[in-house]
Amino acid sequence: MPVRIFDERDLERVGAVLQSGQLSSIGGAVTAEFERAFAEAVGARFAVAMNSAMSVLHASVAAAGAGAGDEVICDPICVFGAVATMYNNAVPVFVDVDPVTLTMNPDLIEGKITERTKALIVTHVWGLPAEMDRIVEIAHRHHIIVIEDCAHSLFATFKGKQTGTWGDIGSFSFQMSKQMALGDGGMGVTDNEELAKKLDLFGGAPTFHSVAYGLHWNYRITEQTSAIGLAQLEKARDYVNELIEIGKLYDEAVGNCPWLTIQKAPYPAQHTYHFWAAVFWGDRHGIEKEAFQRVLQEENCTVNIGYTNMPAYKHPVIAQRMGYGRGCPLDCPFYTGSHNQYPEGLCPVAEEVIPRLVLVYTFSHKDFHKRNAEALHRVIERLS
Numbered sequence: 001m002p003v004r005i006f007d008e009r010d011l012e013r014v015g016a017v018l019q020s021g022q023l024s025s026i027g028g029a030v031t032a033e034f035e036r037a038f039a040e041a042v043g044a045r046f047a048v049a050m051n052s053a054m055s056v057l058h059a060s061v062a063a064a065g066a067g068a069g070d071e072v073i074c075d076p077i078c079v080f081g082a083v084a085t086m087y088n089n090a091v092p093v094f095v096d097v098d099p100v101t102l103t104m105n106p107d108l109i110e111g112k113i114t115e116r117t118k119a120l121i122v123t124h125v126w127g128l129p130a131e132m133d134r135i136v137e138i139a140h141r142h143h144i145i146v147i148e149d150c151a152h153s154l155f156a157t158f159k160g161k162q163t164g165t166w167g168d169i170g171s172f173s174f175q176m177s178k179q180m181a182l183g184d185g186g187m188g189v190t191d192n193e194e195l196a197k198k199l200d201l202f203g204g205a206p207t208f209h210s211v212a213y214g215l216h217w218n219y220r221i222t223e224q225t226s227a228i229g230l231a232q233l234e235k236a237r238d239y240v241n242e243l244i245e246i247g248k249l250y251d252e253a254v255g256n257c258p259w260l261t262i263q264k265a266p267y268p269a270q271h272t273y274h275f276w277a278a279v280f281w282g283d284r285h286g287i288e289k290e291a292f293q294r295v296l297q298e299e300n301c302t303v304n305i306g307y308t309n310m311p312a313y314k315h316p317v318i319a320q321r322m323g324y325g326r327g328c329p330l331d332c333p334f335y336t337g338s339h340n341q342y343p344e345g346l347c348p349v350a351e352e353v354i355p356r357l358v359l360v361y362t363f364s365h366k367d368f369h370k371r372n373a374e375a376l377h378r379v380i381e382r383l384s
């Protein structure tokens with residue numbers, strides 16, 4: 001562990017679906033059972049399963065009422081929240097991250113709120129919860145819907161309460177790399193019945209039904225995926241506990257190294273390590289990145305350096321206004337905000353930190369990580 005275990009339990013459940021001949025969630029009971037079980041596991045009232053987390057994010061932004069002319073506050077390390085905003089033809093507005101937690105900096109939110117702001121999407125990036133009490137308080141004071149992107153943070157907690165249950169909607173991913181992997185899939189959770197109904201128009205309702213309420217996408221999950229979901233949910237806590245152990249191995253290997261700062265929270269939070277993350281500041285301590293990379297290789301230490309090397313707003317889909325064409329959403333005639341939303345230096349912390357990110361994907365054998373963490377420790381000793 002952790003390696004994903006697909007065994008008789010999964011086969012039994014999928015077999016039952018196939019034998020029933022009822023493979024669609026319309027008319028089937030397995031997806032509804034998966035939704036109930038997932039809601040209970042994270043501590044939410046309602047859950048709506050879909051075919052991916054991007055689908056859940058799209059539906060969540062729509063449920064928040066954001067569309068052409070509106071703004072959605074996003075964080076700039078991952079691009080997903082911003083892309084979901086653009087699915088709805090709304091404008092992503094970026095709030096910079098904290099250099100240590102790498103999550104949205106609550107101090108900077110209020111300065112970005114306008115009369116156009118409808119929602120805020122906060123990413124618990126790599127599995128570390130953002131500072132949710134402050135973020136929710138600020139957003140709700142301005143009547144803004146909070147969507148938590150929990151694609152990395154299954155079972156992570158902030159002040160003892162799970163991510164996905166602090167804001168108005170939590171979005172989870174079951175894509176194959178994630179803590180709970182079903183091939184593909186996603187889940188939206190909420191305590192708000194109205195929002196649950198709106199999510200259901202994308203995830204549950206037959207199209208004939210959902211079109212009565214406006215334009216919705218068919219993002220239904222299949223009964224077979226939900227069947228695997230039920231089986232994997234029984235194992236997911238064990239996976240996550242093991243990922244936390246793996247994260248600790250790297251934390252211990254790095255210790256208080258001044259030029260490699262670990263992603264951690266100054267507030268009570270349980271990180272669940274979709275990736276273990278740190279930031280390389282070696283150049284400020286006389287250690288060049290090239291030397292770091294060379295010694296990593298010599299010590300056979302596997303890390304990823306630099307992630308995408310750019311903040312979300314420099315990705316072509318946003319920077320070159322590819323969206324739905326004709327420059328929308330920024331150049332949409334309904335949009336009354338600044339059309340120069342994404343200048344160089346917009347989020348100076350993200351711009352500085354992203355190329356310096358040191359990431360380890362945690363979901364593989366613990367023995368590998370023991371060796372890899374020891375190798376990282378040797379790298380630090382050699383260069384310090």
Ligand SMILES: Cc1ncc(COP(=O)(O)O)c(C=O)c1O
Pocket residue numbers: 052053054055078080081123149151152172173174175185186
């Ligand atoms: C932070 C984050 N949000 C959303 C997604 C989208 O997930 P999915 O592939 O299930 O659509 C991902 C996928 O990698 C992600 O990392």
